[in-house]
Amino acid sequence: MRISIDTDRCIGSAQCAVAVPTVFEQDEDGFSTVIPGSENTGGEPPGLREAVRACPVQAITLTEAEEA
Numbered sequence: 001m002r003i004s005i006d007t008d009r010c011i012g013s014a015q016c017a018v019a020v021p022t023v024f025e026q027d028e029d030g031f032s033t034v035i036p037g038s039e040n041t042g043g044e045p046p047g048l049r050e051a052v053r054a055c056p057v058q059a060i061t062l063t064e065a066e067e068a
Contacts, residue, residue, distance in 0.1 A: 001044060002063040003034050009059035016060060019051035032059070 003023065005016075012031045016024040023038040023045050038045070052060045 001039060003039055003048075004061045004063065005032055005034060006059045006061070007031060009057045011057055011059075013056050015054040015056065016051040019054055020045050020047045023048060024051065 005024075010031045012026065012029075014026055014030075014032065016032050017026055023035055024032050025035050027033045049062070052062055
C-alpha cells in the first residue's frame with residue numbers, strides 16, 4: 001500500500017499523527033509526513049483508514065500497491 005500526503009492541502013492538524021504515530025509524524029514546519037519505511041511493514045497498520053478519513057482537508061491518499 002502506498003500512502004501519500006498532498007503537502008499543498010495539508011494544514012498540519014496532526015489528526016493522522018495522533019491516530020497512527022507509527023506511520024505519520026509532523027515535520028519541522030508542523031505539516032504531516034509519512035515516516036520513511038512505515039509503508040513496508042508487511043501489513044496495514046491498525047487505524048490507517050480511520051486516519052485517512054479523519055483528515056479535515058482530505059490530504060491523505062491510499063493507493064493499493066500493484067503486485068508483481
